[in-house]
Amino acid sequence: MKKYAIVGFGCAGYRAAEAIRAGDGRAEIHVFSETGEAPANPMLTTYYVRGAIGREGLFPFGPLEEIIENLGLIHRAEAVRRLDPAGRRLELDSGPVGPFDSILLATGAESLAPPVAGLDHPRVIQMRGSADADRLKAIMGDAPPESVLVVGASMTGIKIAELMHAAGLKCTLADLAGWIFPLAALEPVGRRIMGRLTEMGLTMGFGLALEHITPHGKTLTARFRGGREIEADLLALCLGARGRTALAREAGLAVGRGITVDRAMRSSAPGIYAAGDCCEAPEIQSGRPAVIGLWANAGLQGRVAGENMAAGGAGEAAPACCRPGVLQNLSHFFNMDFIGLGDVRRATGETLVFENDDYYLAAAGEGGRLNCLNLLGPPYGGGILKSRMVRAFSGLRDNPSEQLALLAQYGLPGDFLAWLDQA
Numbered sequence: 001m002k003k004y005a006i007v008g009f010g011c012a013g014y015r016a017a018e019a020i021r022a023g024d025g026r027a028e029i030h031v032f033s034e035t036g037e038a039p040a041n042p043m044l045t046t047y048y049v050r051g052a053i054g055r056e057g058l059f060p061f062g063p064l065e066e067i068i069e070n071l072g073l074i075h076r077a078e079a080v081r082r083l084d085p086a087g088r089r090l091e092l093d094s095g096p097v098g099p100f101d102s103i104l105l106a107t108g109a110e111s112l113a114p115p116v117a118g119l120d121h122p123r124v125i126q127m128r129g130s131a132d133a134d135r136l137k138a139i140m141g142d143a144p145p146e147s148v149l150v151v152g153a154s155m156t157g158i159k160i161a162e163l164m165h166a167a168g169l170k171c172t173l174a175d176l177a178g179w180i181f182p183l184a185a186l187e188p189v190g191r192r193i194m195g196r197l198t199e200m201g202l203t204m205g206f207g208l209a210l211e212h213i214t215p216h217g218k219t220l221t222a223r224f225r226g227g228r229e230i231e232a233d234l235l236a237l238c239l240g241a242r243g244r245t246a247l248a249r250e251a252g253l254a255v256g257r258g259i260t261v262d263r264a265m266r267s268s269a270p271g272i273y274a275a276g277d278c279c280e281a282p283e284i285q286s287g288r289p290a291v292i293g294l295w296a297n298a299g300l301q302g303r304v305a306g307e308n309m310a311a312g313g314a315g316e317a318a319p320a321c322c323r324p325g326v327l328q329n330l331s332h333f334f335n336m337d338f339i340g341l342g343d344v345r346r347a348t349g350e351t352l353v354f355e356n357d358d359y360y361l362a363a364a365g366e367g368g369r370l371n372c373l374n375l376l377g378p379p380y381g382g383g384i385l386k387s388r389m390v391r392a393f394s395g396l397r398d399n400p401s402e403q404l405a406l407l408a409q410y411g412l413p414g415d416f417l418a419w420l421d422q423a
């Protein structure tokens, strides 16, 4: 009987467990989870704090006991401290475990925190998992703040701003960059979103580098380089996330911004796989590995890793593979849907803006060949546009002709479709 280990039980770990069980009905599947909770969906945390869903709504795959029973898992609510790749063993505080036939690292990511004084104040929050959400919910219930400063105009930052604005707080959004979503938005779209947020009553503070935070009674003063100060009752630090790679790095595996894997989710050490926010996999635009920190991506990578782990030797010869990806962001906030495709830092060619009553789009590229696209408007057509982008990066020019007709049905601007049609 084969023995598999999964370290971290989020979306990637859960999908891997499902795939291993589907491929090997008799296997021992050992899951190690530091939270001891069912796999949670971090993107639902702000809905829970707001009261739109109950706490059980954070766990889309159901209660832990049911998952353990349905998938036949051996689950331990304990953090893994060390990985021995050669021996395929793990070390916990309670002692060593293993050997395993293969091990999946699905340890996710953690929120970034800069080295500035004052971050340990109880009214400075971050948002990653259910424990962060519980903490913010308690703050909002005990002595609700009247104002919030969100530092970091990231996808998490906008969700916190939306939550606080809906709760009636005076809200300021600050970032070192010149416009919102600096890693995902082309300038015209970033500025359009900032304009809409300003109209809704939020204050924008861009080009500001946080230096330190000082408490004064129940208020916090955030001081920025150059001397500007912003006061708020609550400070949300939303500077992005970094893959949790310590186990892999300390074990000598190849690690860049995440644990480096191939399209079969194999790390540089035989029998050790990685999936989800902790790993960097081949990305087609740059031709280099990249972290794509999205829920659906974590699930897909987990499933592929699980299939290959269960296939054992046969999988090594003909592994399941993730399709090549491009960087993408999909988010809904303040009644806006944003789709970002491609790497803003590689946005070459001219940046063109197209708009009609429903859509505001910025596209970078040449002759209808997209290398970066932002779309604000109804969330349709993203799949088609992503597929055109992937085909362009693959050197393919024969786009299916019905795509443009479908995009026209969705109501995308005619001049944008005419531009795309040149490709």
Ligand SMILES: Cc1cc2nc3c(=O)[nH]c(=O)nc-3n(C[C@H](O)[C@H](O)[C@H](O)COP(=O)(O)OP(=O)(O)OC[C@H]3O[C@@H](n4cnc5c(N)ncnc54)[C@H](O)[C@@H]3O)c2cc1C
Residues within 6 Å of the ligand: 007, 008, 009, 010, 011, 012, 013, 032, 033, 034, 035, 040, 041, 042, 043, 044, 045, 078, 079, 080, 081, 106, 107, 108, 109, 127, 128, 129, 155, 156, 159, 244, 247, 275, 276, 277, 278, 292, 293, 294, 295, 296, 298, 330, 331, 332
């Ligand atoms: C606030 C917020 C909003 C988001 N919004 C969106 C969105 O709108 N759309 C979208 O697609 N994605 C969104 N995301 C990203 C998405 O949630 C992640 O991409 C996805 O959850 C990653 O899943 P994962 O399994 O890789 O990692 P995680 O969900 O982070 O799970 C990893 C698990 O491993 C555990 N772990 C780590 N180290 C160890 C160890 N040594 N031992 C044992 N356990 C360990 C962790 O505690 C954690 O439970 C959002 C994320 C956040 C935080």
